[in-house]
Amino acid sequence: MWNQTRISKLLHVDYPILQGPFGGNLSSVALVTTVSNAGGLGGYGAYTLSPQEIVSVHNQIRSQTNKPYNLNLWVSDTDAINGTVNDEAFQQTAALYKPYFDEAGIPLPAKPQPFQSRFENQLQVVLDLKPEVFSFMFGTLSPDIMEQLKKRNIKTIGAATTLDEAIALEATGVDAIIASGFEAGGHRPSFMASAESSVTGTFVLVQLIKEKIKTPVIAAGGIATGKGIAAAFTLGAEAAQIGTAFLACDESNAPAIHRKMLFTDASKYTTLSRAFTGRLGRGITSRIAKDLLHQEDKILPFPLQTQFMSPLRTAALEKEKWDMVLFWGGQISPILKHTKAKELMHALIEETTAIL
Incomplete structure (x- = not known):
């Protein structure tokens, strides 16, 4: 079955479909729990939240699902x-x-x-709460932090916009790498070169990364249907992260x-x-x-x-x-169809199954 990949086994989900974690107060408990309860991995973007707010969100999510979910932070949260x-x-x-x-x-x-960086204080909350999955953007984590996360059995996912970034992430020992393509909506999570020069498309990026690293790859950017998921899997991805299609759903906080x-x-x-x-x-x-x-x-x-x-x-x-x-929105927006997250999940699963 197409859904039995290293990613689905690693994250303990039925389907290797990840809902993109939105920052800027666009994430919601309702969206995260709907996706996780449907067999995917819901994601909450928490980089703007205080430690106390992260604890509150975590408790709300836990009150509505016992399934795994992904908590997301930004390693670099200021350029000033x-x-x-x-x-x-x-x-x-x-x-x-x-x-x-x-x-x-x-x-x-x-x-x-x-502005004072909040990342260290936010990270301590992640270590204390021990969500099943911790994803991060705009950088890599130090060996000490990675060791602390592994000791708590928190699975780690880093985001790359170039092959060089993917290689750097693999060297730190992350469990999976998101190949974030040019097509994606939201911020470009580049950290080794300027974002303007890190604009490889999703399907090229997936292939480049697969040639050079062994860590499982998650395709992100320009995917909103089962056809997109199937295409990503054909090129070597073992999961797909979908942002804009879920952002457009009523359950999001947009x-x-x-x-x-x-x-x-x-x-x-x-x-x-x-x-x-x-x-x-x-x-x-x-x-x-x-x-x-x-x-x-x-x-x-x-x-x-x-x-x-x-x-x-x-x-x-x-x-x-x-x-x-x-x-915020990605290049795939014109083909969006669903306004309910549960219906979108079902459609993604059915379409991908029919193709693969």
Whole structure:
């Protein structure tokens, strides 16, 4: 059977189908538990949460399922040197974005407060809670951390956007590697070269990685159907991680307008942009992303840019100025069909079974 792979056995799931863990408050307990209860692996993106909030989420998930789930964090959660920027850099960004804040009828925000990395404190919670699966992005973990995770029998999954990153992850002893292709929605989790230069497509990346490493590979990016899963498996993947298709489901924590946009003609056009968070990510093309395409040097580093843009996003949503909002989504969006996570899981399983 196609579903009996090293990944499904490793993660103790019936089907090697992973729901992408969304950051930025887009993950939900309902989505995670629906996918896990259906035999896949639900995923919760927790990089913005405090340790106490992670504990709360974990307890909520545990109250609704006893099946494995994946808790996800970012190894590198800031690009700002000493957590801040000088006043001159901030004023440059403020001047660039002032027309959009004026259009939304709100004042420019003050310079963001210095950001302190939360990863170490978040990681300690992971070690204490011992979720079955811990996935991470934007880097590798130290030998000491890997040893602590293995002692607790926590399975580890790292994300790679290039062959070099996959080789680096395998050297640390991860249990599985996500091959994150150019087509995927959300942030590009590159960590060895610039995100702009790490844009290999999913199916090429899977083949490159399979040629050089022995660690099981999970294909991610541009997959939303059983045909996509079957194609990934044919090329050597042993699981598929699906993001946008699950993000569009009612159970996700994406705003209703975000989910709706993924089913409109607008979803045919996506772009990679730093304009909203300071890190390169794919979403439905917006006016701001197009206007600022070649002005990345005037954008604040992550996550200061996210903080700076937060009031503009809120105002744009309230005033229905959709072209000023980045709605995360991958290139596969135009073929999405399902709005219920359970129905999507059943369709993925049935379609893949019919093909393989």
